[in-house]
Amino acid sequence: MNLDFFPIKLTNDRLVFLVKIASGWGEIAPLSMNKELYDRIVATLTQLKQELKPIDIFSLEQIPLFLTGFDCFVRYGVEQALLHDLANRRGQSLAQLLCKTNKPKHNLKINALISRVSPQAAGIMTDKLIGQGYTNIKIKVGSADIKEDIERVQTVRQRAGNRISIHLDANGAWQKNNVIHNLSLLSPFMIDYIEQPVKTLAELAWLNDRSPIPVAVDEAVTSLAELQMAIKLCCCNIFVIKPAFWGGILPARAGLELALSQGRSVVLTGTLEGAIGRWGVYELGRAYSLDRACGLTGFDYADAGLDYTSLGITAELWR
Template identity: 35%
Template sequence: MDLTIQSIQFHLYRFAFREPFQTALGILSHREGFVIEIRDRQNRIGLGEAAPLVGFGMESLAETEEVLRGLQKSLVNAEIQSLKDIKKLLKTCDRTPAAKHGIELALLNLLAQSQELTLSQLLANSCSGEVRVQVPVNAVMGAIAPDLAANKAQSYIEQGYRCLKIKVGTQDFELDLRRVAAVRSQVGNDIQIRIDANQGWSVAEAIANLKRLEFLHIEYVEQPVAAADLEGMAEVRRSQSIPIAADESVNNLAQLQRVIQTQAADIIILKPMVLGGILTAHHAALIALQFGLDVVVTTTIDGAIARQAAFDLAASLPIQRACGLATEHLLAAYQERI
């Protein structure tokens, strides 16, 4: 197998949201990042995507570009034969997770091609060897008006979704409660509903609010309190019945270990772009599963290349919960190349 890097190219893209997407962290109007193309001497092409997202402990877009320009020069003529080679080449990029994700993904896609495998098969071969053909996914909606949320939920159900994720954690909990209640009333009890507070509550607020939400049969709540407050999140977990999912609290493997040690969560949300790549996310998933936690793979509302990679990751893992991979409908259909 001859896999020697010949060239690295990348370009900036920007997607507009079809409508402003409101979370407890703010309103998103567009998503931007870089598409990366790595070509080897056999003229094979591996695609990657690097798209930092504000509020998730990631680097800026300018910092992503700076790292990509450096790697564009330093990786030419590098030889790759295994996953270990990819890890070694990118070991200095941990402080810029989006850039690392993008280059790593392009290299993984090249390595998979060279071995005549899909990315999911390449990942699965490092553990169970089993790949799922289908991965259940959730639909997601922002912190919108209750009547609009109910209508959107009905539309999602008609499209075949069986799991809905609703943003909460805004400054108006009564509105959050009405939003979730309206969706539950619209879809009935056979549909799973999960909520995402994006660190929007204090510990006391989270306990009180979640107790009021219990009657709506919530699958789990993502990140009810500040990411760094693991003791507080553990208290929330002990004080009410809705399972807790750690999201922003898990930006790296060290943070995952702290979540496990403090018993702060029942479920771990893994975002490959935030974690610095598919390989780190895969390793994190195996650690979480080993300690009895459930795993959900999600995107950071990325473009098609990163979404496909997140699907491949989920398909390579022995996990059952719906994953957050169906986000393409949130973005405009066209891609603006800059």
């Protein structure tokens, strides 16, 4: 199997690697890139290029054998390319390859993102996003002053009325001594759920039955063992799974299946990567017909001439 790779910048100047293995595409998108990490990724892919030359992959079970010891983002990108190539050779979409039972969903609901901006900026963004067709908006909270969060969320709800679903993400910013107070102040704005209001699984387990807003676990769970522990502790009814943090689509699929089998909801999200990386997450969501809106906000590639039209990626996919 032939492996090629090249670095490319996103329009926010973030550097990522695109990987091509035979006919399959993948994306390696660390949250930040320095020279040491860049050199390590190049060395890993150069070595893998030699190792894959005499190899043919015919099943999903073979793929993890080539990914041991890699950084989670490298695992995601290489695995995505291998899966995509296998799907192509079988005449399937990536979603069809990953789907075990029913036919893949035709498309997914996607949420837009409003960061910790001023209320005025949040209002302008809300009008624009509704005009673009979004019906789900995620709002970042966890500001130093809860009043800023309240004003931001209130503005979005007032501008949108009942036309959209809103959920929040605090990125573990609060503590046990203020989280219930903060959530009580935000709950009147018809909040669907909040991601990671506190940091640890122990804190989330304590909060889950006390919270006036349904709780979702995000960055506290990035492996099957951690997800099993979160279920055992009754930390939440919603899991947010980022396949890149889990080290690939297949590990994330295992977590998704376990969560669904235990009656939990799952939200898939990307890590603000480019279109190819987000597309892998999108296809996993289609394979399992997820009902909740997925978080696939990201950036375009700075090289406008990059042709990935064969993947079926269009601007409308993210709305």
